Amino acid sequence: MGGRASLIMVMGFGLVLGYLSTNLNRYSTQALNNMTSYYDATSSHALAVAGANAALAKFYTDTSWSGPMHQSIESGALTGSFTVTMVNVGTYQRRLRSVSTYAASGMGTLHDTVEVYFNTRAGSPFTQYAWFANNDGNVFWQNEDTVWGRAHANGNVHIAGSPVFMDKHTSAKRYDPPRPGTGTNQAIFKSGYESGVATIPYPTDLSIVINASNTGGKHYTHDISVNLVPGTGLNNDGVAAVVDLSTGTKDTVQLADAGFNGLLLSDGNVSVSGVLDGRLSVASLKNINVLDDCTYERNPRFGTSDDQLGLIAANNVVIKDNTANHTGCQIHAAIFTLTGSLVAENLTSLPICGDLMTYGCVIQNTEQEVGIYKAKGGGKSSLIAGFWKDFRYDKRFVDPNNAPPYFPGYYVQAYAISNWWESYRISALQ
């Protein structure tokens, strides 16, 4: 009797402990499975990233490479494979896709994806240059001309005297005469010069500007005048007082208005003057006429300022022949002319006007003189009509992200990574 009871007791104990043991094992196994599945997911992801990096290394040594690439890895710690493909996904966009294949422990096969997007051309605003000329226009750099900031010419650079270039000067063609210190080329290049560099593509239209004027900017169809009013002494409370010169209609544009994208365009001519407080680009599909000084409320030469003006003309930016400009003219702005130049109106009949001082940059299709000069000898010139040139670079424009709104730019072939996407696993969100 006692023996049977003992047997039953032992079996009972065995059953209870066996059940407990099974449960503990199950929890233990599940806990381990959690960590294993996280490890597997991480490994699969790491394989896909490795594939993307391997393909990027190959691509940057040969940008014509378009895949595919397949590679198996048997490193012990990481076992699996990846396949990389490269395709065009739109204008100036390519996509590299790396897909991993990883045999997970007890979970079948895992795949992870990494996608890398490239922009095959990169853009920079022309404000990177203090002085830019798409065509030389047979204008000669001469004594007393000084340029601060980078300068570039897509054409020849004619030199007749000893101009000073404080930063690097480049030309897509040649210098005339070719070597500094020979003949009339007595130019002083403080940071060097380089000829025969790649031509920087010049825009052929203002479509981006026109589009911006219709989407958040202001678009006028007649000739207009724009008077820049700085508002109170507070920062960024300036306005642009616009008058339609055909109808007399007035418009006041608050520059800090969140709904205004900073661009103001006319299909006709635009006359401009005043003091700017804020960021604004004034554009014309004809000419921009500078009636008087255009300056910033806070001058960046002598302190911090976030004021920025862009003058963008399809033809010329013209310094008007008027009384205000006969005693000199100051323009704080980045100047761009699509087909024309920065010019002085009626140059040959202008009196001696003094300095044309620009603080920003001058980007023009064709160089033109704004004064008539006569060599005096000894490296000196005298002004006969028009303006002395005093063109200074606004160093804030060194940062390509710091340019007046929608200021034109140029594009070069590049393979800059624009976006990077990685797949990931998520459980159901609560």
Place this chain on the structure above:
Amino acid sequence: MAAILDVISSMLFGGTLFMIILTSNEIATETQATYNGDMFVQELLTNTAQLVEGEFRNMGFNVPQALPSITRADSTAISFLTDLDRNGTIDTVKYTLGNITELPETPNELDCFLKRQVNNDPVMSVGAVTVFHLSYLTKEGVRIPSPVPHDRLGEVRMVEVTMEVQNPYAPARTASMVKSGERTALYSSSLWQQTRLSSQNTRR
């Protein structure tokens, strides 16, 4: 006399056996609860970690380079821009750590919700954590003090994420079992840290 001795010895033997059974049952229950807690905590942690890791890696996706990807960076909250569903529309994703008072129904006095919000959608809880700490580093690996000032958000290149999950329920211990400085229950805990989590999109 012999019968009385048999009864007494069998009572002693039976009582001892009974005590052993009770103790083993208690130990087994506690161990089972601990194992169960460990499993639960790890499952919670891996799920939350995979989500956080995955979304942080894609921050800045499809966001124009002129815009900073991170719009708010604090030690327990982050807000960033990304194209979540890759449809060309930029989304704002916010992660915030809730308050411990929001989870009064769990005995664990340290746990709180980790919340996630996309654009203006309702705030969702993506897990219950006891620690969710974020640090921000520049490309040189220099730590930026939190909260990161608005003008320094563009400098953030890496995020260090520390997350701890504890189980909300655990076997309570009697007062006699709790030593000084110990908690009244055996909470399982699991810690996860990504010391240099970076999105390639913030390096463009």
